[in-house]
Amino acid sequence: MTAVGIDRVAYRQARARRSTGIALLSTVVFAAVVLVAVTSAPGWSRVQNSFFNLRVGWDSLPALLSGLWLNIRVLIVCQILVLLVGLALAALRTLRGPVWFPLRALATGYVDLFRGLPLLICLYLVGFGLPGLRLTGLPTSPVLLGGLALVLVYSAYVAEVLRAGIESVHPSQFAAARSLGLTYRQTMRLVVLPQATRRVTPALLNDFVALQKDCGLISVLGAVDAVRAAQIQSATTYNFTPYVVAGLLFVALAVPSARLADWAARRSATRQGAL
Secondary structure, three states, rough: OOOHHHHHHHHHHHHHHHHHHHHHHHHHHHHHHHHHHHHHHOOHHHHHHOOOOOOHHHHHHHHHHHHHHHHHHHHHHHHHHHHHHHHHHHHHHHHHHHHHHHHHHHHHHHHHHHHOOHHHHHHHHHHHHHHOOOOOOOOOHHHHHHHHHHHHHHHHHHHHHHHHHHHHOOOHHHHHHHHOOHHHHHHHHHHHHHHHHHHHHHHHHHHHHHHHHHHHHHHHOOOOHHHHHHHHHHHOOOHHHHHHHHHHHHHHHHHHHHHHHHHHHHHHHHHHHHO
């Protein structure tokens, strides 16, 4: 490397260090101002005792962690089912030809219905409506019913993301695959879906980040997850600190996934810029 190149690299490193230092300093100053403003408020002592009681938070932590483990299990199962159902819906919506119109119409109606239906209302309809039918074999567990409602709603969102990815693949890819003798199913599996999935990975990860926090809504059906455990602990201690702890647990669960989504978005942008 020449002397000019070495000087250029050193200059960039110095600018990066300076920018990092300024960002760190401004963050510390901002946090200090907010902390002083909050703690100097007239009602801070009451709020601190009601929402940030360390003893109550520590005592309620085991119950909240047990409930969070239920949320994590529901999340894992729902993510797999949402991806499978969403992929099936996206494939149906991209079928061509008049003979497939009934399937396309059915998939479109499903997506329109569950994308427009609020998740909370869907939870009530599934959680209380299905058991009310008194049909043999239908589940009555609030965990299963809540997970079913999550799958129904989020499958509609994921289906649209995947459909956008499939339609973003250039038609020449279809034509090239068919000219090589691949069937429609082979073309989708070997050529189209790998490209489509790479293009929509950041959007899919963002949907799954949203699913992580919405798993806490199964508590409205009576499932003892982290949110329901916080409600029980709060009613027992007459303190709101368990809600704060439960919120922090959900944030700690979502932050790694959010950073993964950011990384995938940057990687996708870099790859597209290199093409």
